[in-house]
Amino acid sequence: MRRVYARGNEAIAEAAITAGLKFYAGYPITPTSDIMEYLAERLPDRGGLMVQFEDEIASINAAIGASWAGAKSMTATSGPGFSLMVEGIGFAVITETPLVIAYVMRAGPSTGIPTKSTQADLLQARFGAHGDYIIPVYAPSSVQEAFDLTIKAFNTAEKLRTPVILLSDAVIAHLWETAVFREPSEVEIVSRKKPKTRPEYYKPYEPEEDYVAPMACFGEGYKVIVESLTHDEKGYYRQDTPTQRRMIERLTKKVLYNIDYVFEYDTYYTEYADYIFVSFGSSARSVLSAVRELRRKGVKAGLLKLKTLWPLDEDRVRNVCRRAKRVFVVENNIGKLVWDVERILRDKEVFSISIIDLDLPTPDEVLEVAMEWL
Amino acid sequence: MAVVSKEKVGAKPIHPLDRFLRLDRIPTLWCPGCGLGVILGTLLRAISRRVEERKLRPDRVVFVTGIGCTARTTFYVGFDGAHTLHGRAIAFATGAKLANPELELIVLGGDGDIAGIGGNHLIHAARRNMDLLVIMNTNFIYAMTGGQAAPTTPEGLYTTTTPRGNPEKPVNVIRLLSAFDVNYVARASTIYPHLLEQYLYKALGMKGFRFIEVVSTCPEVFGRHIGMRSPTALYSELKKRIRVKAKPGIEDSALDWSRGIVLGEYIENDYPGYTELMFRGVERK
Numbered sequence: 045m046r047r048v049y050a051r052g053n054e055a056i057a058e059a060a061i062t063a064g065l066k067f068y069a070g071y072p073i074t075p076t077s078d079i080m081e082y083l084a085e086r087l088p089d090r091g092g093l094m095v096q097f098e099d100e101i102a103s104i105n106a107a108i109g110a111s112w113a114g115a116k117s118m119t120a121t122s123g124p125g126f127s128l129m130v131e132g133i134g135f136a137v138i139t140e141t142p143l144v145i146a147y148v149m150r151a152g153p154s155t156g157i158p159t160k161s162t163q164a165d166l167l168q169a170r171f172g173a174h175g176d177y178i179i180p181v182y183a184p185s186s187v188q189e190a191f192d193l194t195i196k197a198f199n200t201a202e203k204l205r206t207p208v209i210l211l212s213d214a215v216i217a218h219l220w221e222t223a224v225f226r227e228p229s230e231v232e233i234v235s236r237k238k239p240k241t242r243p244e245y246y247k248p249y250e251p252e253e254d255y256v257a258p259m260a261c262f263g264e265g266y267k268v269i270v271e272s273l274t275h276d277e278k279g280y281y282r283q284d285t286p287t288q289r290r291m292i293e294r295l296t297k298k299v300l301y302n303i304d305y306v307f308e309y310d311t312y313y314t315e316y317a318d319y320i321f322v323s324f325g326s327s328a329r330s331v332l333s334a335v336r337e338l339r340r341k342g343v344k345a346g347l348l349k350l351k352t353l354w355p356l357d358e359d360r361v362r363n364v365c366r367r368a369k370r371v372f373v374v375e376n377n378i379g380k381l382v383w384d385v386e387r388i389l390r391d392k393e394v395f396s397i398s399i400i401d402l403d404l405p406t407p408d409e410v411l412e413v414a415m416e417w418l
Numbered sequence: 419m420a421v422v423s424k425e426k427v428g429a430k431p432i433h434p435l436d437r438f439l440r441l442d443r444i445p446t447l448w449c450p451g452c453g454l455g456v457i458l459g460t461l462l463r464a465i466s467r468r469v470e471e472r473k474l475r476p477d478r479v480v481f482v483t484g485i486g487c488t489a490r491t492t493f494y495v496g497f498d499g500a501h502t503l504h505g506r507a508i509a510f511a512t513g514a515k516l517a518n519p520e521l522e523l524i525v526l527g528g529d530g531d532i533a534g535i536g537g538n539h540l541i542h543a544a545r546r547n548m549d550l551l552v553i554m555n556t557n558f559i560y561a562m563t564g565g566q567a568a569p570t571t572p573e574g575l576y577t578t579t580t581p582r583g584n585p586e587k588p589v590n591v592i593r594l595l596s597a598f599d600v601n602y603v604a605r606a607s608t609i610y611p612h613l614l615e616q617y618l619y620k621a622l623g624m625k626g627f628r629f630i631e632v633v634s635t636c637p638e639v640f641g642r643h644i645g646m647r648s649p650t651a652l653y654s655e656l657k658k659r660i661r662v663k664a665k666p667g668i669e670d671s672a673l674d675w676s677r678g679i680v681l682g683e684y685i686e687n688d689y690p691g692y693t694e695l696m697f698r699g700v701e702r703k
Contacts, residue, residue: 066517067513067516067517069513093517093696095513095516095696098539098542101506101509101539102506102538102539102542103509105503105513108502108510108513109482109500109502109510109511109513109515109517110513110514110517112500113513113514113517114517115517117517131503135502135503135506261518262498262514262521263477263480263498263518265477267496267497267498268498269492269501270502271500271501272485273501
């Protein structure tokens, strides 16, 4: 354990090494490149490789290949690169490949403003690829959370055999803060389950009681099939409805049934709060400051900070907000998380505080909008 | 005397190469007269020879394919295999090789998969002299999707997407790869299986980037477009247009349907592969 003064991207890179990263594939992009630069420097000494590929498409596919060769693997990018990667995400989903994708949001659409932040991409992070699936999305709001949630992202990817998105943003990426970086012996590190059956009986996509299938890798004698087509438990292509249904159930249930493990959030002053603010990532920092300001003025305000953006534990969100008179959803985009909150809290008054600000919505901006309804 | 078995194929291993197949997935989906059976047969024979020499372990062989008729090869082989995304087999295989350098990565794809949608990965794997054996099945057409123009389709030809004749010239991948310091580039054809097997066998014993283009027959789709749907007619036509040269130069490498196609070993080097450089390190300048 060491106390450090570091930036968010460095926390992600350092945490990835702590979590057991052995193969990183990436392509330079602002504001993410310093993750790969840091890993290029440090990863070889920790038994891993950082390889710069020709584009983001190659990067994610190489990372998936490396995962099947037994390495904990990762890539990182920003909006334009993520858009190129989405086919690969679908591939990782259907092949149930453990993989971490750090997605450092910048302003878009298209090239947008590479050096500046928004939180516009949470829906793309969840649903970028085609087809039915659910993948976990984590969002850090500080350098410490960038470290902790990166480890959580690796653990979730390995435990559930799924790609996991770590959705950071340009503010957190280059924000310098004090944090505690822990050693591997000081944190929980999860590695994928290996098969216990003999190769001739092994089915690479047959789940156990925890809804997750053990994963044999290349070179271990199991003759695994990594299959991008709809497949049965053996990995054989099938074109019938029962197989499609079973496969989609496998892909979604393993995440939903492990929601207690996946879902993370923090609450601040929410007990007996009349007004609850829901936020995530960098915006949550301003909201916390605004909430404290309101408390000083005697307004019973609280903050629900979501660290898991997908899937949401609806019961917990409902429970946290059960006594609130009004709920405000603060985000640095046109209002996207608010759709979920409105749906989950359909009997409550939910207000969208959508502030597009290239740096960060300030606490005053948040208060200015919120005051109209308090 | 020929032995005729009335048993359903797939029940029991009969052929010595059956140990490298998933017999429960045979027969293949490939059409009668397709060259892919020849490619698979020669490749398994080459692998078998290397296995017998103890130069290769079957449990370390990984087949990686993209999308297309050729990509279905992964279905049928009894090795570790990945049937990945269209065009991305080389990228996937690069990641797997770097994560476990003891694996022998074999990438197979059609010319569309490897040189069309996957062209960028082909170029950069060659630039790195990445330790992969890449086999490209050149059949002059997009066959699985029903006969659209491919990067190798001859100029002027009718396809379903070039009904007025193909306005594009075919890609000469051999000349493209000659721009890089790769270890092996050869062109073979399914009409000369022994030559193909020899190249595959040789490439399996090498490191670095190894590329074999296999000029092949697709009577059902390409043949239909040129009025040669009969497998033997297309086979004979290809035989007329193909020449084998002992030491061909890059100037011989044009993929020219009308003037003839030259088979042979175009490039042979012994540069260190990318994996070796990554793990051993390079001299910093």
